[in-house]
Amino acid sequence: xxxxxxxxxxxxxxxxxxxxxxxxxxxxxxxxxxxxxxxxxxxxxxxxxxxxxxxxxxxxxxxxxxxxxxxxxxxxxxxxxxxxxxxxxxxxxxxxxxxxxxxxxxxxxxxxxxxxxxxxxxxxxxxxxxxxxxxxxxxxxxxxxxxxxxxxxxxxxxxxxxxxxxxxxxxxxxxxxxxxxxxxxxxxxxxxxxxxxxxxxxxxxxxxxxxxxxxxxxxxxxxxxxxxxxxxxxxxxxxxxxxxxxxxxxxxxxxxxxxxxxxxxxxxxxxxxxxxxxxxxxxxxxxxxxxxxxxxxxxxxxxxxxxxxxxxxxxxxxxxxxxxxxxxxxxxxxxxxxxxxxxxxxxxxxxxxxxxxxxxxxxxxxxxxxxxxxxxxxxxxxxxxxxxxxxxxxxxxxxxxxx
Amino acid sequence: xxxxxxxxxxxxxxxxxxxxxxxxxxxxxxxxxxxxxxxxxxxxxxxxxxxxxxxxxxxxxxxxxxxxxxxxxxxxxxxxxxxxxxxxxxxxxxxxxxxxxxxxxxxxxxxxxxxxxxxxxxxxxxxxxxxxxxxxxxxxxxxxxxxxxxxxxxxxxxxxxxxxxxxxxxxxxxxxxxxxxxxxxxxxxxxxxxxxxxxxxxxxxxxxxxxxxxxxxxxxxxxxxxxxxxxxxxxxxxxxxxxxxxxxxxxxxxxxxxxxxxxxxxxxxxxxxxxxxxxxxxxxxxxxxxxxxxxxxxxxxxxxxxxxxxxxxxxxxxxxxxxxxxxxxxxxxxxxxxxxxxxxxxxxxxxxxxxxxxxxxxxxxxxxxxxxxxxxxxxxxxxxxxxxxxxxxxxxxxxxxxx
Numbered sequence: 001x002x003x004x005x006x007x008x009x010x011x012x013x014x015x016x017x018x019x020x021x022x023x024x025x026x027x028x029x030x031x032x033x034x035x036x037x038x039x040x041x042x043x044x045x046x047x048x049x050x051x052x053x054x055x056x057x058x059x060x061x062x063x064x065x066x067x068x069x070x071x072x073x074x075x076x077x078x079x080x081x082x083x084x085x086x087x088x089x090x091x092x093x094x095x096x097x098x099x100x101x102x103x104x105x106x107x108x109x110x111x112x113x114x115x116x117x118x119x120x121x122x123x124x125x126x127x128x129x130x131x132x133x134x135x136x137x138x139x140x141x142x143x144x145x146x147x148x149x150x151x152x153x154x155x156x157x158x159x160x161x162x163x164x165x166x167x168x169x170x171x172x173x174x175x176x177x178x179x180x181x182x183x184x185x186x187x188x189x190x191x192x193x194x195x196x197x198x199x200x201x202x203x204x205x206x207x208x209x210x211x212x213x214x215x216x217x218x219x220x221x222x223x224x225x226x227x228x229x230x231x232x233x234x235x236x237x238x239x240x241x242x243x244x245x246x247x248x249x250x251x252x253x254x255x256x257x258x259x260x261x262x263x264x265x266x267x268x269x270x271x272x273x274x275x276x277x278x279x280x281x282x283x284x285x286x287x288x289x290x291x292x293x294x295x296x297x298x299x300x301x302x303x304x305x306x307x308x309x310x311x312x313x314x315x316x317x318x319x320x321x322x323x324x325x326x327x328x329x330x331x332x333x334x335x336x337x338x339x340x341x342x343x344x345x346x347x348x349x350x351x352x353x354x355x356x357x358x359x360x361x362x363x364x365x366x367x368x369x370x371x372x373x374x375x376x377x378x379x380x381x382x383x384x385x386x387x388x389x390x391x392x393x394x395x396x397x398x399x400x401x402x403x
Numbered sequence: 404x405x406x407x408x409x410x411x412x413x414x415x416x417x418x419x420x421x422x423x424x425x426x427x428x429x430x431x432x433x434x435x436x437x438x439x440x441x442x443x444x445x446x447x448x449x450x451x452x453x454x455x456x457x458x459x460x461x462x463x464x465x466x467x468x469x470x471x472x473x474x475x476x477x478x479x480x481x482x483x484x485x486x487x488x489x490x491x492x493x494x495x496x497x498x499x500x501x502x503x504x505x506x507x508x509x510x511x512x513x514x515x516x517x518x519x520x521x522x523x524x525x526x527x528x529x530x531x532x533x534x535x536x537x538x539x540x541x542x543x544x545x546x547x548x549x550x551x552x553x554x555x556x557x558x559x560x561x562x563x564x565x566x567x568x569x570x571x572x573x574x575x576x577x578x579x580x581x582x583x584x585x586x587x588x589x590x591x592x593x594x595x596x597x598x599x600x601x602x603x604x605x606x607x608x609x610x611x612x613x614x615x616x617x618x619x620x621x622x623x624x625x626x627x628x629x630x631x632x633x634x635x636x637x638x639x640x641x642x643x644x645x646x647x648x649x650x651x652x653x654x655x656x657x658x659x660x661x662x663x664x665x666x667x668x669x670x671x672x673x674x675x676x677x678x679x680x681x682x683x684x685x686x687x688x689x690x691x692x693x694x695x696x697x698x699x700x701x702x703x704x705x706x707x708x709x710x711x712x713x714x715x716x717x718x719x720x721x722x723x724x725x726x727x728x729x730x731x732x733x734x735x736x737x738x739x740x741x742x743x744x745x746x747x748x749x750x751x752x753x754x755x756x757x758x759x760x761x762x763x764x765x766x767x768x769x770x771x772x773x774x775x776x777x778x779x780x781x782x783x784x785x786x787x788x789x790x791x792x793x794x795x796x797x798x799x800x801x802x803x804x805x806x
């Protein structure tokens with residue numbers, strides 16, 4: 001596997017475009033379409049929030065068939081808590097896209113992100129969709145259409161999130177590309193944690209694609225915490241159009257390579273997300289080992305990266321292990337406090353549950369990416385989680401911005 | 404029931420004293436003793452954190468007998484993650500107190516709050532205990548000993564927390580007094596949420612006292628959220644010395660009045676705590692009604708007051724109901740999104756799950772105490788929770804202060 005340039009349009013037969021349609025007050029791009037002329041197998045994971053945005057409710061139905069070939073997405077408006085009118089608008093986006101691309105509405109997925117509780121300005125969105133479709137059908141869209149699309153789904157994101165990788169499977173090239181957005185309302189209590197759209201020219205059944213996506217999401221996006229809030233809109237979608245003509249069968253050597261590539265793409269996007277966390281200045285990786293089982297290891301890793309006190313401490317640069325021990329204690333996992341060991345970047349912080357003071361630890365806290373290793377000493381299971389610090393800017397952004 | 408001046412020394416036969424013993428760098432008071440010459444019935448609730456401070460482990464044993472007559476508490480050091488030495492020091496505090504007061508070590512409870520992972524400077528604490536005991540035994544302690552004691556358990560608290568009430572039960576006076584500390588590391592995931600010491604001159608069995616305390620704590624301290632972190636040290640203790648000679652039997656009219664008084668005292672202390680939350684500028688009361696059951700109602704009330712995004716929005720003064728709907732959705736409670744109604748100070752914000760914009764709502768957000776009412780429309784159960792806003796000062800305090 002090697003990393004290549006680009007994003008969702010890196011795999012063969014995928015096209016994308018993005019534009020400003022009139023939603024964002026900033027006049028930045030706010031509407032994107034990803035399109036494969038060939039019908040794809042498709043899978044998705046969605047927020048576990050019981051209050052789901054209209055496009056999430058619609059996509060959950062749409063993706064059941066395991067077939068899709070276009071994703072239409074807007075930023076600036078979440079189309080959530082918008083009642084029957086909101087559902088109508090989500091369907092209107094699908095229908096406009098299907099019409100413009102001359103495909104079945106059954107093969108279109110829709111996503112929204114932005115302000116909750118305000119009706120989508122559909123009169124502006126529909127002409128935008130028509131224009132993007134026209135460009136895509138006539139081949140008049142920009143060469144950097146994937147990048148335009150990635151820009152168009154950003155909200156409080158500062159950095160565009162794109163990635164693509166290439167696999168050589170028995171002499172043939174398979175590519176996986178992706179784009180994502182997410183900088184706030186990201187937490188471990190959801191199945192999908194932000195908007196992420198993944199494309200691949202591999203040939204894979206919808207069923208296998210679904211399982212591969214679930215596994216990849218669980219260890220990556222679902223192990224990522226910016227704050228403890230769970231969005232109403234979060235969605236991860238993957239489309240596989242088979243254009244590489246490389247078939248990925250279950251349990252094959254190709255499958256393992258493909259699954260690893262999908263996970264790598266999700267992992268890299270997850271790391272981009274925490275690095276771009278609202279107001280974040282530092283990225284934290286918490287690796288837990290020696291747990292009784294994987295569930296426990298995850299609980300602890302997530303409890304630590306979710307702790308406001310821990311996050312403030314990372315911002316302040318003080319290696320206050322007490323806050324980590326407190327989070328380990330309330331995580332719900334089985335622990336023997338007297339066996340806990342914690343290291344920061346290889347420097348011992350805690351041994352046998354007792355703090356060790358070192359002059360090196362505060363220096364390690366000044367790094368831009370800080371790795372904590374925790375050994376519980378009660379088993380062999382492990383897990384990791386990504387997080388970021390809590391800063392004045394997090395409070396500033398969220399006391400002013402309407403999400 | 405009427406509110407009276409004072410705190411733990413308001414009930415008959417309770418004495419208290421506080422001083423600087425040498426723990427706090429600020430040279431503020433850091434050591435307190437509460438003492439009843441008569442042996443009391445006693446009950447306690449403790450943090451659910453699996454990483455428990457030494458004094459919590461000791462008190463859990465000590466309180467089992469249902470008898471006690473002194474509480475010794477220090478601030479500035481949590482005596483947590485301190486291993487065998489920490490347990491020795493907790494016992495040393497008990498023994499020094501018992502010796503100084505000429506009582507059995509079995510009747511002494513101990514509490515600590517402050518920095519985690521540093522050994523208690525017991526060589527400074529022991530002479531302090533001896534001095535406080537000398538004052539208490541000789542009656543040389545200050546007339547405002549209760550207030551001195553309340554000051555001595557403060558850490559990041561800005562405001563001292565004391566309260567006392569008086570009951571007239573069949574013509575005889577019964578008093579309940581209390582003091583508390585708590586401004587951070589306060590969350591719904593613990594059984595006891597900070598240090599609170601309650602005294603009463605009622606005569607009540609240890610068994611009944613235990614049950615009454617549990618009920619009171621559940622609806623008050625355990626419904627209070629400042630941040631989502633659960634302390635390793637939190638403890639609520641109650642001592643009843645029977646000096647009023649009013650016996651409180653189960654299921655009696657007196658019992659209901661006494662239980663109501665205990666709950667009132669806890670409720671007021673809980674409200675003082677959120678008002679003094681680290682960096683807080685506003686207090687929030689979230690009342691949930693129409694839930695399927697009480698557990699669900701509590702889940703939702705706590706999910707909202709725990710949400711960082713909600714707390715930032717309260718700070719910013721923007722009535723962004725979408726964040727409340729999102730928290731309701733991920734709370735885990737049974738909801739029908741299309742039935743949810745939300746009011747802020749009597750002004751409708753959400754009806755049938757859809758946002759209602761009003762010019763009055765932003766004005767209500769400027770109040771110092773803001774009451775949100777949520778009706779889920781799926782049952783008859785209700786609950787409430789107290790919270791506060793998240794501010795720049797919360798981040799400042801916790802990125803600098805070692806708890």
